Amino acid sequence: MNEHPAAEAAPTVIPVESTEGMDEAREVGVGPWSGPWPEGDHYDPELLAGGDRRNVVDRYRYWRREAIIADLDTVRHDFHVAVENWSHDFNIGSVVRTANAFGCSAVHIVGKRRWNRRGAMVTDRYQHVHHHPDTGSLVAWATERDLVLIGVDNLPGAVPLETYPLPRNAVLVFGQEGPGLSEEVREVCAAVLSIAQFGSTRSINAGAAAAVAMHAWVRAHVFAQPVPDASTT
Structure with missing residues (x-):
């Protein structure tokens, strides 16, 4: 992936700590x-x-x-995923694993550099994972590449994910488990989307929410059906 020449805007690649062989x-x-x-x-x-x-x-x-x-790089999709990591969120590993499964272009960790890799099930060896020290760095990186930041959190005033037209060039942003999206991130997102829930719990696991949102992007841009031309019917 090409990096922006400005040091303050370019992410750094996180060193891989292999858990190969744990299964x-x-x-x-x-x-x-x-x-x-x-x-x-x-x-x-x-x-x-x-x-x-x-x-x-x-x-x-x-x-x-x-x-x-190298082979995956020829078929990765256009969307990215970013996760806030201010207190070593244990869900990041599962987000990375799901991002790999859905062909995500890259995962971006915002905040603390270290994260628990066990949930990634070694997929971090094949998935591009970058680090941004703060929100401003992520915003600068995304802006340089014409990527739109879309937050995902069940907040008051959030727009339903199920009806929102997800942009192709999106960065799906997730907060850490518990607090959700930080106020700083909410302010820079073009939209904040909520996932429909029908039970008694206030929220779903951040890793599960990321999987739902990524699948929504895939349905919208990989399996979308072309609209019939009315002039030919």
Whole structure:
């Protein structure tokens, strides 16, 4: 991803703290390759020899990590996700995992640099994750790229997500568990959207809310049906 030359506006890539292997006991994936090895620089000789137990879809079995990232970069969607992290929110890992599943362009952590990676289930090894020290840095980065900040929180006056036309070039912004979106973020968002709820709880888990919002974007821009031309009917 191209970074803006201005240091104050450009995010820094968060170092990966690998949790690879934490699910080894479940025997997921495939064993060593049987027969003549396939040709191609994208294959990892160590995985071909020892097996591939990673949390990846079958298409990427035995692929090098760098090759997987490069291939994903050709199909990632236009939307981004940003999460406020002022008190080490434990939901960020699940947000990163869901962002990877929905083909999110990148996840942006605003606030504290460190976050709990266990919930990411190692998907942070393949998902672009950037850090912004404060809201102003995120806003500057998004503005430079013509990205629209859209907050997601069940606040008074929020617009229903179910009826709002999500822009393609959106950054879906989520607050941390409990407090929700900070006042500073609310002021810079083009809109704040709420997710319809019908039970007794005041709110849903921040990771679940992020999944609902990302799926709404995918439905709007990946599976949207073209409007029939009235002149041809």
